[in-house]
Amino acid sequence: xxxxILRTANGIIFPLTLLFALYMALKGHxxxxxxxxxxxxxxxxxxxxxxxxxxxxxMRLMPVHxxxxxxxxLGIAALTGVVPLVFGEPMLRSIAPYISLGVGDPVHLPSALxxxxxxxLVVVGVSVGMIVRLGEEVEDE
Amino acid sequence: xxDHRIILLCVIPLAAGLISIALINRKALSRLVGIxxxxxxxxxxxxxxxxxTAAPDSESILVSQMGGWTAPFGISIxxxxxxxxLICAAAxxxxxxxxxxxxxxxxxxxxxxxxxxxxxxxxxxxxxxLTGDLxxxxxxxxxxxxxxxxxxxxxxxxxxxxxxxxxxLLNVLASTIFLMAAGMVYGMFGTLxxxxxxxxxxxxxxxxxxxxxxxxxxxxxxxLVFGLKGAFFPLWFWLPDTYYTVPISxxxxxxxxxxxxxxxxxxxxxxxxxxxxGTSTILADGTMLGGTSPIIQTILIVAAAxxxxxxxxxxxxxxxxxxxxxxxxxxQVGYMxxxxxxxxxxxxxxCAFYMIQHMVVKCALFLCCGVMEKHAxxxxxxxxxxxxxRDWFLGVLFFxxxxxxVGLPPLSGFFGKMVxxxxxxxxxxxxxxxxxxxxxxxxxxxxxxxWSYGYWNPDQAPTTNKPEAVKASCKPAYAAxxxxxxxxxxxxxxxEAVYKVANRAGEQLDNPKHYITAVLGDDAYAKxxxxxxxxxxxxxxxxxxxxxxxxxxxxxxxxxxx
Numbered sequence: 001x002x003x004x005i006l007r008t009a010n011g012i013i014f015p016l017t018l019l020f021a022l023y024m025a026l027k028g029h030x031x032x033x034x035x036x037x038x039x040x041x042x043x044x045x046x047x048x049x050x051x052x053x054x055x056x057x058x059m060r061l062m063p064v065h066x067x068x069x070x071x072x073x074l075g076i077a078a079l080t081g082v083v084p085l086v087f088g089e090p091m092l093r094s095i096a097p098y099i100s101l102g103v104g105d106p107v108h109l110p111s112a113l114x115x116x117x118x119x120x121l122v123v124v125g126v127s128v129g130m131i132v133r134l135g136e137e138v139e140d141e
Numbered sequence: 142x143x144d145h146r147i148i149l150l151c152v153i154p155l156a157a158g159l160i161s162i163a164l165i166n167r168k169a170l171s172r173l174v175g176i177x178x179x180x181x182x183x184x185x186x187x188x189x190x191x192x193x194t195a196a197p198d199s200e201s202i203l204v205s206q207m208g209g210w211t212a213p214f215g216i217s218i219x220x221x222x223x224x225x226x227l228i229c230a231a232a233x234x235x236x237x238x239x240x241x242x243x244x245x246x247x248x249x250x251x252x253x254x255x256x257x258x259x260x261x262x263x264x265x266x267x268x269x270x271l272t273g274d275l276x277x278x279x280x281x282x283x284x285x286x287x288x289x290x291x292x293x294x295x296x297x298x299x300x301x302x303x304x305x306x307x308x309x310l311l312n313v314l315a316s317t318i319f320l321m322a323a324g325m326v327y328g329m330f331g332t333l334x335x336x337x338x339x340x341x342x343x344x345x346x347x348x349x350x351x352x353x354x355x356x357x358x359x360x361x362x363x364x365l366v367f368g369l370k371g372a373f374f375p376l377w378f379w380l381p382d383t384y385y386t387v388p389i390s391x392x393x394x395x396x397x398x399x400x401x402x403x404x405x406x407x408x409x410x411x412x413x414x415x416x417x418x419g420t421s422t423i424l425a426d427g428t429m430l431g432g433t434s435p436i437i438q439t440i441l442i443v444a445a446a447x448x449x450x451x452x453x454x455x456x457x458x459x460x461x462x463x464x465x466x467x468x469x470x471x472x473q474v475g476y477m478x479x480x481x482x483x484x485x486x487x488x489x490x491x492c493a494f495y496m497i498q499h500m501v502v503k504c505a506l507f508l509c510c511g512v513m514e515k516h517a518x519x520x521x522x523x524x525x526x527x528x529x530x531r532d533w534f535l536g537v538l539f540f541x542x543x544x545x546x547v548g549l550p551p552l553s554g555f556f557g558k559m560v561x562x563x564x565x566x567x568x569x570x571x572x573x574x575x576x577x578x579x580x581x582x583x584x585x586x587x588x589x590x591x592w593s594y595g596y597w598n599p600d601q602a603p604t605t606n607k608p609e610a611v612k613a614s615c616k617p618a619y620a621a622x623x624x625x626x627x628x629x630x631x632x633x634x635x636x637e638a639v640y641k642v643a644n645r646a647g648e649q650l651d652n653p654k655h656y657i658t659a660v661l662g663d664d665a666y667a668k669x670x671x672x673x674x675x676x677x678x679x680x681x682x683x684x685x686x687x688x689x690x691x692x693x694x695x696x697x698x699x700x701x702x703x
Contacts (some may be wrong), residue, residue, distance in 0.1 A: 071162040091148040092208040
């Protein structure tokens with residue numbers, strides 16, 4: 001499928017959706033949102049890109065194969081969980097310090113953020129991987 | 142006692158699985174990572190188990206609260222004697238099946254994420270054994286099942302896919318019921334923490350207060366779910382065909398591990414929580430003996446009897462080694478359910494012992510079957526023969542494992558069956574004891590069937606494989622089987638040492654106080670103690686009768702009615 005309307009529109013929609021995904025992922029610590037939802041929105045952006053620019057163009061956007069993204073995400077999440085063990089704390093213990101940047105309000109940076117990033121990567125990897133696989137079958141016929 | 146290291150038993154396989162995704166095309170390195178992970182798990186669980194066995198009662202349960210959120214609000218991870226025994230056995234079985242697979246699995250299969258899947262399976266299994274939270278148990282089941290779906294279909298032959306379809310459908314159904322039941326538990330009690338649930342039930346028991354309406358139906362729902370995973374009568378039908386189609390090492394791992402996870406959850410949840418009927422008896426020394434709901438106990442007794450007996454008849458009628466072994470998995474599960482149905486501390490200890498010995502022995506038998514297939518090219522008993530002449534070492538290993546399964550003294554099965562059947566007779570369940578003995582005799586018959594057709598039969602199997610060539614290509618398999626048979630021999634000859642741990646596991650299951658105070662803190666049991674004291678004070682004759690007899694305290698309301 002090739003539609004110049006969709007391709008042109010996607011030039012605006014794609015970056016906006018990714019930005020929204022990032023926003024949802026970041027605000028998720030104390031409010032609705034989080035890595036899972038952010039990951040889903042990012043995956044939607046990628047699927048739309050695949051519709052407008054074709055499967056090869058989307059795969060070029062991915063730095064590595066989706067399954068590697070899944071593994072990386074799981075690794076980051078697991079690592080976030082394990083680090084407290086080194087300090088004699090229970091697994092997944094998180095700290096939430098306010099870090100001052102010198103200007104403006106101090107930034108609230110919970111260590112659970114890294115866990116959320118891991119979740120985000122897993123969700124993006126799984127959804128994109130599944131859609132790639134499902135798409136392959138249809139195009140072969 | 143708090144010990145944060147216990148979660149490493151889940152982190153190790155997860156990490157090893159992730160590393161082997163990165164090493165997907167490096168065969169030797171993936172295998173090394175896998176072996177290292179299983180060995181680490183085995184070492185860590187053994188050292189923790191030895192530590193809690195040496196510790197006094199108050200420090201014999203290790204707990205870690207995830208994220209530092211105190212129970213019952215966070216997720217508790219609990220390592221007690223039962224979990225410890227099962228995790229040790231699971232790691233040994235996993236190591237055996239994994240090493241064995243090096244000589245039977247095809248290189249193509251190995252590249253299809255075989256190594257990570259084996260690790261993720263262990264992650265799910267260990268988490269199921271460790272978790273102290275019902276919802277987390279659901280998650281652990283799902284992790285384990287996802288890995289098992291993928292392992293079932295690995296290679297993707299037509300027979301495998303058609304079996305896996307049924308397996309997945311059934312398990313999705315069971316998981317849905319599990320989720321609904323967990324939701325209802327939360328609605329009923331406002332908590333999903335197993336220790337907290339046990340506390341609430343114990344308080345009801347101590348006050349002789351009726352449990353909420355629907356508690357029994359919840360118990361039945363859980364029994365349905367875990368019975369399906371554990372292959373209890375009549376929910377066993379999926380098992381024989383499923384295990385028949387997968388690569389033999391994976392069948393060994395599944396046969397050893399997966400049903401035991403179902404049995405374990407019943408052993409964990411039912412004596413502590415779901416088998417209760419909200420009444421109790423106060424013994425002379427002030428301890429409380431929780432009442433058992435007759436309905437649940439009847440279901441367990443019927444399940445145990447039919448699982449043991451019908452499955453062993455099914456096994457003896459089969460003519461393929463794999464099928465005999467698969468159907469035997471079910472029959473042996475019956476003994477464990479028998480132990481749970483009796484529900485005394487000793488019977489539960491016997492059940493724990495039987496579970497670990499069965500994991501090891503059953504996996505060893507499946508692995509032997511793998512080498513037999515290598516020799517003869519088939520597992521059809523009509524076409525097998527002369528294996529003892531070709532390969533006496535395999536014969537010896539098979540014989541020891543088979544006799545351990547049957548339960549010939551001094552091998553491991555004997556000590557499991559003896560304790561369970563003896564407790565059955567003590568508790569007035571002589572019919573189950575008799576069925577257990579008959580089942581043991583028929584088990585012997587079916588094992589002798591494999592032995593005499595396959596090994597003793599002088600006719601050589603019509604095969605072109607040279608015995609030397611098979612032996613040379615199966616070196617890892619022999620190592621794996623030897624490892625498991627040595628474990629089985631240890632369980633038999635060192636039964637007394639193992640029973641020290643198993644008895645404590647039974648005691649911890651029988652008396653909820655240990656588990657509750659370990660997870661929730663010492664104050665959590667105070668209200669139960671108070672209620673018990675109140676009831677003792679109400680008893681006009683005073684609590685301690687001289688001869689140590691148990692005395693039943695009647696409900697004050699009943700007393701008032703003329």
